[in-house]
Amino acid sequence: MGMTMTQKILAAHAGLDKVEAGQLISAKLDIVLGNDITTPVAVNEFKKAGFDSVFDKDKVAIVLDHFVPNKDIKAAEQSKTCREFACAHCVSHFYDVGKMGIEHALLPEQGVVTAGDCIIGADSHTCTYGALGAFSTGVGSTDMAAGMATGMAWFKVPSAIKFNLTGKLPSNCSGKDVILTIIGMIGVDGALYKSMEFVGDGAHRLSMDDRLCICNMAIEAGAKNGIFPVDDVTLAYLDGRSERTPVVYEADPDAEYERVIDIDLSKIVPTVACPHLPENTHPASELHHIKVDQVVIGSCTNGRMEDMEAAYKILCGNKVADGVRCIIIPGTMQILRECVERGYYTAFIDAGAVVSTPTCGPCLGGYMGILAAGEKCIATTNRNFVGRMGHVDSEVYLASPHTAAASALTGYITEYKEEK
């Protein structure tokens, strides 16, 4: 029996010709990542265990993105811990205010992660980089500490679910609608411990931003990783960016999958996940009675350039509805700059929205858009758990940038329809 794409990457990084699902392996890491919340815990563990150096200063990435510019004194202390550690160990991929972006928008953009890599990150959405054809998974701070010290991590080789994508997405849908539809179909633990491999002619038609969004939310189905095969779209994206030479792995024709799920992209509709689980999905068109107080467009899921384009297309020349706060957060400084250069920034302000520098802020209820009791927010973020964006009695509805922007204009959850 052959290997899946994920299994092939893991085998290569473990120095083995073959691995199979369930096998415990120790694999070499190409990048070990942490942020301003998880790194301080890792630094503490690293020091406590008596390690005095990182395995490779070019293979550790520390991104301050959750609470920066520092939201309060305690957050400032956490940033300081990260900064001092990065400085002491000459960490080359340290991203502070001014250079930083939301980690999972930033690392692909900067070419820090590439096809064929084996990556761990002390952030659950580290699975994003599977869009580039890498094996990439979220871990905790102790795993990050061990990874920084040794350059290795242990894994149980995952089995896989194959998603065979066909057709072409309707123009009012994006990768977000695809992944929300899939999570609605299989549930928040539907891919627990498994890989989600996205293949088929439909997969090749998806843009890189759509693929990054889809892999980003693999964790919301419980998956260990999400992954796309490397094709011309991937290679064009990586060209001129990647620090390392991309390595292309392909699943064997006789690879074993626990399940194969066919998805016709042309049948996808604008989809919203209602409180309080990402699996609680409904067509946006059925939720037009739900009035929203806030709209957030951003996050590691949807803070990329195509997401800003979707917001611009809908908001430009229009006005955010009275009583709605619309917060737009470009994912990286480069994306923010491009929003300025293309005139999006001005158009967003003219529409009555606010634009923030990159931050995870509101997505996890940190700052920059916290909800009061009883308030509802439609957000392009990734989780709608109880209390996720603020008060325990507030509600988050997860949607695409199209649906979020269209809802900002009406004040109700609204399916975006392209004007003919």
Place this chain on the structure above:
Amino acid sequence: MNTQGKVFKYPDNVDTDVIIPARYLNTPDAKELALHCMEDIDTEFVKNVKAGDVMVAGWNFGCGSSREHAPLVIKTCGTGCVIAKSFARIFYRNAINIGLPILECEEAAEEISANDEVKVDFDTGVITNLTTGKNYQAQPFPPFIQNIIKCGGLLKSLKEGANNG
């Protein structure tokens, strides 16, 4: 090794945002964070939990964020063990890495009720409900993971491995 205590019962898909809300994550101090453990779904937990008590939950316990603060605050509160039908994978890894005992046992998680008195033997995986008198057998950990637990966490096991190798 074992634990004995009162049961706090929780549903399916308990996520790390309710175990420890992100609004408190501007500090890595486990004792300070532990004051807020579970507060968004159970304001009584922190007031009532005693050393050795047991959390019993449904499917996919610990889903969501990778924050290691989640198993850490459960442990810091004094919780002796978490029994669930299944665990989200990052939580599972983190719990082992920081030394919070966890056991997967569908039958026990289904049948044990809130406030029951439960005894757990980690060496054998036997869970005894002292209130009803019923025994359950949890899935044993693979030897590789047992070794991490025996060493007292991942980093200690790595150090030990380096010393032995």
